Amino acid sequence: VHRNGGEDEFHQAVCEVLETLGPVLDAHPEYLESGVIERLVEPERQIVFRVPWVDDDGRVQVSRGFRTEFSSTLGPYKGGLRFHPSVDAGIVKFLGFEQVLKNALTGLPIGGGKGGSDVDLRGRSDGEVMRFCQSFMTELHRHVGEHTDVPAGDQGVSAREIGFLFGQYKRITNRFEPGVLTGKGLDWGGSRVRTEATGYGLAYFVREVLAAHDTSFDGKRVVVSGAGNVALYAIEKVHQLGGTVVAVSDSSGFVVDDDGIDLELLREVKGGRGGQVTDYADQRDGATAGDGSIWQVPCDVALPCATQNELSDKDAAALVENGCRVVAEGANMPTTPEAVDLLREAGVLFAPGKASNAGGVATSAFEMQQNAARESWTADDVDGRLETVMSDIHARCLETAEAYGSPGDYVAGANIAGFRKVADAMLAQGVV
Numbered sequence: 001v002h003r004n005g006g007e008d009e010f011h012q013a014v015c016e017v018l019e020t021l022g023p024v025l026d027a028h029p030e031y032l033e034s035g036v037i038e039r040l041v042e043p044e045r046q047i048v049f050r051v052p053w054v055d056d057d058g059r060v061q062v063s064r065g066f067r068t069e070f071s072s073t074l075g076p077y078k079g080g081l082r083f084h085p086s087v088d089a090g091i092v093k094f095l096g097f098e099q100v101l102k103n104a105l106t107g108l109p110i111g112g113g114k115g116g117s118d119v120d121l122r123g124r125s126d127g128e129v130m131r132f133c134q135s136f137m138t139e140l141h142r143h144v145g146e147h148t149d150v151p152a153g154d155q156g157v158s159a160r161e162i163g164f165l166f167g168q169y170k171r172i173t174n175r176f177e178p179g180v181l182t183g184k185g186l187d188w189g190g191s192r193v194r195t196e197a198t199g200y201g202l203a204y205f206v207r208e209v210l211a212a213h214d215t216s217f218d219g220k221r222v223v224v225s226g227a228g229n230v231a232l233y234a235i236e237k238v239h240q241l242g243g244t245v246v247a248v249s250d251s252s253g254f255v256v257d258d259d260g261i262d263l264e265l266l267r268e269v270k271g272g273r274g275g276q277v278t279d280y281a282d283q284r285d286g287a288t289a290g291d292g293s294i295w296q297v298p299c300d301v302a303l304p305c306a307t308q309n310e311l312s313d314k315d316a317a318a319l320v321e322n323g324c325r326v327v328a329e330g331a332n333m334p335t336t337p338e339a340v341d342l343l344r345e346a347g348v349l350f351a352p353g354k355a356s357n358a359g360g361v362a363t364s365a366f367e368m369q370q371n372a373a374r375e376s377w378t379a380d381d382v383d384g385r386l387e388t389v390m391s392d393i394h395a396r397c398l399e400t401a402e403a404y405g406s407p408g409d410y411v412a413g414a415n416i417a418g419f420r421k422v423a424d425a426m427l428a429q430g431v432v
């Protein structure tokens with residue numbers, strides 16, 4: 001513990017994985033003999049840097065930048081950048097660790113990494129955001145590249161920020177190298193369906209879970225937390241697949257709308273930066289602003305899509321009490337370990353983020369493929385590939401869980417399948 005002091009989320013993520021690896025380590029002692037576990041929990045490289053920038057009042061602000069290049073065993077480091085005041089070394093490290101196994105699970109040739117900054121850009125002008133991004137990339141450009149490390153967006157980093165980061169990279173290096181970042185605009189190397197991919201992929205994954213239990217989204221009440229990129233597209237796809245999203249949240253609270261969330265209105269409310277989901281209730285007949293936790297709203301399917309550790313054991317107990325059948329993570333590690341245990345013991349079908357939210361990074365890998373081939377695939381093509389990847393991940397989880405003695409357990413299946421893929425490649429590549 002002393003080696004990674006203060007990195008609580010990292011410890012949590014590692015424990016959750018190691019707890020499930022017993023059967024695979026018993027069956028393959030060579031993993032232990034060659035130090036695979038010790039190497040897997042130690043990032044290949046961690047970069048921490050100063051990001052000085054000037055705000056609109058002419059004051060110098062100093063933020064901290066991070067990039068954890070966790071594993072290049074299966075391909076270039078790949079994972080998003082998060083700009084949020086809660087970002088620190090432990091958060092970036094837990095996200096990077098999860099990313100390694102998630103990326104392996106997609107079956108695509110990508111390693112794992114994550115980065116970001118503790119900057120708070122909410123309410124900042126476009127000029128301030130641009131100056132921050134330029135300063136961030138002035139350091140980051142030394143470490144990234146098509147064959148080395150390919151960042152994308154995450155919380156607080158969407159098309160606008162990726163644009164500013166890409167512009168600065170191009171200026172410093174004098175290279176138009178689209179493969180250096182994913183989540184780009186469509187006119188300059190982006191992929192269709194990348195913006196939608198995590199939310200859509202989550203809905204596709206849940207469709208598979210339901211189908212494996214002889215049911216579907218039809219008539220199901222769904223609760224989605226968050227009202228950002230992942231949540232909005234999850235809502236859109238759930239509605240297309242026949243479910244009804246009856247509650248959403250953001251950092252200001254949550255709203256309940258039994259008729260089904262009006263996505264257009266929600267987008268309008270959240271559109272202006274700083275817009276609050278609770279304003280939705282004022283503008284929609286029958287909708288009410290909720291009190292307490294969103295997880296107390298009765299539902300069949302719960303999709304936590306906001307942030308880490310947002311669904312506690314108390315929340316899990318309320319979900320079980322109200323008859324919820326499926327919890328699938330859209331965010332990274334939104335469910336606390338105690339809540340996960342409680343849900344699984346109660347027989348709720350629980351899909352961990354490294355399986356159910358992998359659609360975003362899979363589509364980022366498709367963006368890299370299009371960039372390398374100088375192609376631009378149609379939306380139907382990308383969406384079809386996304387559906388295939390999600391259904392393959394679902395099948396891989398179930399097959400692996402069955403093979404290692406925990407039939408139907410998505411957590412064990414996802415962890416073991418991702419681990420085996422990385423571990424086998426590590427053995428083949430020697431002690432590096």
Ligand code: NDP
Pocket residue numbers: 153154155156157198225226227228229230231249250251252305306307308310330331332357358360361
């Ligand atoms: P965004 O920044 O677009 O959205 C996050 C949303 O969550 C915002 O609406 C925010 O509220 C809300 N939120 C934050 N904290 C809380 C809280 N404690 N309670 C309720 N709501 C909260 O981020 P993304 O949608 O991109 O990412 C969400 C999660 O999904 C993260 O864990 C991310 O790592 C994960 N993820 C994202 C991927 C992607 O492709 N974007 C890929 C895979 C995983 P407000 O609007 O008030 O700020």
